Amino acid sequence: MSENYYEKADLEDFPNIGEYAPEAGEKFFEYYTVATGAGKLSEREKSLIALAVATVRHCPYCIDAYTGKCLSLGIGKDEMMEAVHVGAAMAAGDILAHATQMRKIIKKKEM
16 A cells, blocks of 8 residues: 555645634634744744654654755754754653652552
């Protein structure tokens, strides 16, 4: 089977996400524009953050979009990979931090 669940055409259709809920779609895009646009952080910094989050969240659409965005902003592949490693380290840390729950249960049962 050569068909992919995720298709590039679906990413290109994303602007139509408000088709069945136009008000919510409009509000989402207003928020998205403010959240991802330059502010205290530059558009460049926010694009690297978005790429790292997209990778951690396993979103092929966002990985595609933000890899392209980073490239268009002149961000190098080494910088993008470094950002992805930050995301990977944060995800690993999050998982390991939850091991405190396991350790707490073990200690309680050993009493």
